[in-house]
Amino acid sequence: MSDTDSEVISFFVREKMLEEQEPPLTERGAVKWLRENLFSSWLNGLLTIVSLYVIWYILSGIVPWLWSPTWSLGSLSECREVLTGLGETTHQACWGVIRDRWQQLLFGFYPSDAYWRPTLALVILLAGLAPVLFGSIPRWFLLFSAATPFVLFLLLWGGPIWTPLLVGVGLVLGVVAFRYLVGVNQIVAVLAAIIVPVLFWLFLVEPIAFELTYTAPIGLEFIPSKDFGGFMLSVVIGVAAIILSLPLGIMLALGRASDLFIVTKLSVIFIEIIRGVPLIVWLFTASLLLNYFLPPGTSFDLTLRVIIMVTLFSAAYIAEVVRGGLAAVPKGQYEGADSLGLSYWQSMQLIVLPQALKISIPGIVNTFIGLFKDTTLVVFIGLLDPLGLTSAIRASTDWNGIYWELYVFIGVLFFIACYGMGRYSLWLETKLQRENR
């Protein structure tokens, strides 16, 4: 046993650290990712291969169709000639129609020397919306936002500068009257804030605008809304209806949740009637029925009628979405506001609505995206929105037979707009996140 003790046991002691080594090939990089995510079991591996085949199959159909050297061609028959000449199949897109008609698809019949006006209007709209949408912009920029609607009106429709300016002055007069009288009596101040601008608009705007236009004829060439068309028409109807329907919808939701009998009933009736009838019926009402009630000769702008109808329709939906938000605010919040002695408007403005609206954001944006896409329904009352223009373009002898190219182009336009709105709503939700759930 002793010799075991005496035996020199030569333990190996490493004298310096081993260099770090790469992990084995199967445990790193793309191979590891593939193994873990795509081929983790034989079933998943099979599914991966099947999926890859499906993707390849779809792309091999779409990509050659999309990748078609037809951008510069002037008619469908030319496209066919060129593609046959190249020895390729004629099952390829004919993009010449987009090059030929993209301006029409974007602007409709708007005069081409005035295309800068809607383009600038879009830039101003985005700039004006920025302080409302993003909190980080300085507050004085809100003044610019308040002026935006009038600038947009002037840019899109034109006419003398004085009428939109005076309408804006009317609003300012209302605010001034309110400020001046609010110390005397609140109800009188509110009434004055409504009556003063209305009287101003009814009786003073027209003569003053006339005189001013005579003395200083500043303005842009007038373009009637008959010339509006294409994607621009969708944006004009969509944006106007979105901006107008949000406040209207919130008021309706508050009205429906109110304790006052008449206010509640009126809100309920309005919401249920508007929501219970399809939008297309309201559009037909706007375009056909109203014609019989209005005295002939009054050319009450069809685009304006459509904007009003779409606004009312979307307001009814917004009202229900916001009502959901109101119901989700715990009762304690209402009672807390009451116990602080806040008035109804103060408690709504400071406590309830901020919480309710935050809850409603996904629903509201969802409604807006639906509304924006629904603007294509105006094709049925003869307005040439992008879809209406496809049939008009197809009716020209050059492009008769064109089908998918136009719809792909329009689809991309709508996707960009709607996807943008969706991303914004996600961003806003994250930003307003207050809970630690």
Add this chain to the structure above:
Amino acid sequence: MTKTLFLGALTVAGLSAAAASAATLDDVKERGNLNCGVSTGLTGFSAPNASGDWEGFDVAVCRAVAAAVLGDSSAVEFVPTTGETRFTALSSGEIDLLARNTTWTFSRDNDLKFEFVGVNYYDGQGFMVPRELGVSSALDLDGATVCIQTGTTTELNLADFFRVNNISYEPVPIQTNAEAQQQYLAGACDVYTTDASGLAATRASFETPGDHVLLPEIISKEPLGPLVRHGDNEWGDITRWTLNALIAAEELGVTSANIDDMASEAGNNPEINRLLGTEGNLGEMIGLEADWAKNAISANGNYGEIFEKNIGENTPIGLARGLNDRQSEVGRLSSEPTYLRHALSFHNNSVHHAGTCRRRDLVAYSQSAAKSCCTGSDAELLLSVQPCRIRYRHDPHSVHQC
């Protein structure tokens, strides 16, 4: 109370409707342009080109009427209408004339209270089949699947035709012509049926038109024509005789090429002279200028020229004249025979006060209203920004009265 008010408002609206419809000519002249309803897009008949100008066979009628009334074939505001909105647009006064491939039927003429002023295209329902089916007559179509646009008269005609001939078919309902093209080419149906002009236009758009044949049977009569509201006979006469002037011009050999020569002085043919206003007073009778027909014809040429340019055999649509040829040929198209021989019933058209400028017109931001309200008066239009500034020549300070 509210009810009374409402009824009162309706009455007023009704009265003013009657008043307005009684003077379409005055309205058009005052406005300075013609509001003309057209289709939102029908190959060869009405479609906007890349620069947004409307072109086509129906559009040409609008332009001719505008040229006859206002002397300017571009003074037309085209109002695109759908099948649903067209009649309301006309009866409500939104448009002055509807030129939208509309079939002249009893109920539209009488029940809807319209007046068809003539026929500018005789159409009829036909069939298209792939050549490889080997069908040469619609009677061979027993058991065929048929693509058919729902809610149109073609649907009823189809059912009648197959029942009368005691053969069966299976309908494939579709909504629009574009959809029909796709379905037919994809083989969803053996046969596509619609108006023959539409079939020809559709076939022309195919990659290989020769692979498809139009069957000889035409199973319905579809006389298409422009129409106006009931109750304004003067306006109806103007549109009717403008259309007739185009047709008569072809009969008389007046074309856009030779019209300037013919109209410069009276020639040998008294009918041409009366038509072009170098003799007689047809223009005065109808309440227009003496050169009304000359303007209408110069706008797009005579009927034959319009046909050839938009839908004729040299266009991709390639329609033969057929029924739409002159009566002297095989067709049935003719201007009314009484056209130039007998005097029209004389009517005293109300005088149009071109010189009265109303302030309302000026602040309505309507360039054309302002322009027309100053036409004929001793005034000039000073700038293009609306409301326009107008100065009377005799008194530079009279702007406020304008």
